[in-house]
Amino acid sequence: MRIFHVSADHFAELDALPEALPPRGFLWLGSARGVFEVRAPEVQAALQRWTGGQIVDLHVSDLLNNQLPSHYDYTSWYDLMVFRRLAAGAGSAAMFIDEERGTASTARQALAAIDTSPVGFALFDRVLVTVHATDCAVRDFFAQRLASTAGAATGESRGAGRLPGQPADLMLRMVNHMVDSYLDLRRLLTRQLGTLQAQLLDPHSRFADWKILLESRNTLHMLEDTCEDQRSAMQEWIDALEEWPDEPDAQARRERELLRVRSRDVLEHIERVLGHVRRLEQSAETAVQMHFSALGHRTNDIMRTLTVLTAIFMPLNLITGFFGMNFDALPLIHSVTGFWVAFALMTAIGITLVYFFRRKRYLGGAGD
Helix, strand or coil, rough: CEEEEEEEEEEEEEEECCCCCCCEEEEEEEHHHHHHHHHHHHCCCCCCHCCCCCCHHHHHHHHCCCCCCCCCCCCCCCCEEEEEEEEEECCCHHHHCCCCCCCHHHHHHHHHEEEEEEEEEEEEECCEEEEECCCCCCHHHHHHHHHHHHHHHHHCCCCCCCCCCCCCHHHHHHHHHHHHCCHHHHHHHHHHHHHHEEEECCCCHHHHHHHHHHHHHHHHHHHHHHHHHHHHHHHHHHHHHHHCCCCCHHHHHHHHHHHHHHHHHHEEEEEEHHHHHHHHHHHHHHHHHHHHHHHHHHHHHHHHHHHHHHHHHHHHHHHHHHHHCCCCCCCCCCCCCCHHHHHHHHHHHHHHHHHHHHCCCCCCCCCC
């Protein structure tokens, strides 16, 4: 567990839970899920000292649940947000031969590397408790980022960012970062789906990786459900934010308005992610339909060619069958030139039929 003191102009990591809240700013308690389960009584006691309330047992269970979907809830002491992240797993960037190509094996690995672990937020007035997966990099990323921002602000750097002034601001920044991390996942999914589609539509290959394609569709359905849960949770948060009591102070009202703007921005990003996931689903469905359409087209070409060949050789077989009848009085049967007359007739009929079918585009050629 890592404990941070955050204010508008100060950021520091504390060694232990303090006895009382600092006079300015707020505390951020970032913990892995297993550590939070072990230290929950200690955290609950500290929250009781600081805020006069604790996280209810049902919400503690929600924070510890690794399978819980994104959702929002609240009490009179705090707001609870569980938000499932969408990110590419470690090492997934090296699964492809180059920027465009991959294999069926790497496509399967890419699907298995998608990380949708939840991150829980318990939002008090001056305390933010976050619960992460053990290998989640969100906490460490923001700890380093806020430390860099505080250091740049101390050095009066013109490009320095702004530290969050309240727990809700930090929570929204973390949620927005988790939504934006979908960009790496988007590239990964686009590559692996492109690989499957290239194999699916290759006329010189026999596509047999239907199980991987089915897993891709199931994964995209899962991502769509995750995004819809994210959107619902964020919309409920925005609705709850609108019901907060008005602030008498002008600066506090400005901070509240910034929270609304940031919340709507996060919601817009979620909508864009959801739209992209749906486009990927549609692309996968379209690839399957194009595959079967191409198979049908190739089958029609084969049947057309066989039909034309049959139509060409049918009159030739008729002529050979006619002269093959066991009669002694057949015309040309005793003539020296009879064979050559029949051969010329058959050749002329064959050439005429080939020319006719090429003009009708039943056979490939210059007429196509």
